[in-house]
Amino acid sequence: MTRPARIAMLGGTFDPVHNGHLRSAVELRDALGLDTVHMIPAPQPPLRDTPQVSPQQRLELLQTAIGDTPGLKADGRELERDGPSYSVDTLRSLRHEYGEQARLVMAIGWDAFLRLDQWHKPEQLFAFAHLVVIARPGHADAPSRPLMELLDEREVDSVSRLMASPHGQVLRVTLPSTMAISATHIRQWLGQGKSVRFLVPEAVESTILREGLYQRWQSAY
Numbered sequence: 320m321t322r323p324a325r326i327a328m329l330g331g332t333f334d335p336v337h338n339g340h341l342r343s344a345v346e347l348r349d350a351l352g353l354d355t356v357h358m359i360p361a362p363q364p365p366l367r368d369t370p371q372v373s374p375q376q377r378l379e380l381l382q383t384a385i386g387d388t389p390g391l392k393a394d395g396r397e398l399e400r401d402g403p404s405y406s407v408d409t410l411r412s413l414r415h416e417y418g419e420q421a422r423l424v425m426a427i428g429w430d431a432f433l434r435l436d437q438w439h440k441p442e443q444l445f446a447f448a449h450l451v452v453i454a455r456p457g458h459a460d461a462p463s464r465p466l467m468e469l470l471d472e473r474e475v476d477s478v479s480r481l482m483a484s485p486h487g488q489v490l491r492v493t494l495p496s497t498m499a500i501s502a503t504h505i506r507q508w509l510g511q512g513k514s515v516r517f518l519v520p521e522a523v524e525s526t527i528l529r530e531g532l533y534q535r536w537q538s539a540y
């Protein structure tokens with residue numbers, strides 16, 4: 320019998336993509352034995368202001384960052400929809416693409432998990448995917464009561480238990496190289512003309528500087 324495909328969606332605003340995202344994607348791929356991690360920029364993230372940098376530019380930075388990294392894919396499918404970028408719609412599309420036996424995972428950081436009860440149709444996510452919540456340095460707040468109940472109902476304690484079914488469970492993971500990097504921090508530093516070297520891939524840094532993204536003035540690199 321062939322092993323079912325193991326697929327993850329790592330969605331984000333990616334404004335811009337940084338090494339915290341990229342290292343998480345690689346370590347998640349290895350920890351869960353994933354075939355493909357779809358990194359999917361949200362044109363209109365539902366719970367925040369639409370970024371100034373266009374969806375196409377954010378996707379291109381993601382493509383530049385990923386390059387030919389095995390198992391990682393910059394996926395522009397949310398750019399083809401209008402309106403808020405609801406994850407349930409994206410998961411429906413991935414489920415349709417991979418079929419009902421695929422193990423489909425939606426990966427989010429702990430900070431994003433803390434707001435899951437404000438998402439569009441959060442319960443429906445589990446009809447399509449598992450949820451994997453990644454520990455993130457500097458984000459350790461306790462979950463609300465509804466999220467505690469969600470964990471009580473759906474949490475499993477190992478990758479093998481998660482992968483025993485196609486969807487519906489939650490797993491919390493602490494990846495080996497957690498990084499205290501945020502896109503907010505990177506936008507602020509660029510806006511102040513500071514270097515972001517080693518926080519983003521070199522090719523992403525070059526594109527940002529060349530295109531003048533996020534900067535009010537050029538820094539002395």
Ligand SMILES: Nc1ncnc2c1ncn2[C@@H]1O[C@H](COP(=O)(O)OP(=O)(O)OP(=O)(O)O)[C@@H](O)[C@H]1O
Nearest residue numbers: 330331332333339427428431455498500501502503
């Ligand atoms: N350093 C990190 N380690 C682990 N997960 C992360 C890290 N940075 C972001 N994530 C997760 O990746 C997903 C996409 O993140 P997003 O694009 O919003 O980046 P961000 O750095 O959180 O941005 P911002 O600072 O603008 O809020 C979210 O689920 C988020 O929790």
Ligand SMILES: O=C(O)c1ccc[n+]([C@@H]2O[C@H](COP(=O)([O-])O)[C@@H](O)[C@H]2O)c1
Nearest residue numbers: 330331332361364365366405406438439
């Ligand atoms: O579906 C929703 O209602 C929803 C609400 C908030 C965030 N999301 C998704 O969660 C991912 C991380 O979002 P953010 O805002 O932390 O970058 C990104 O793919 C968003 O589209 C999705």
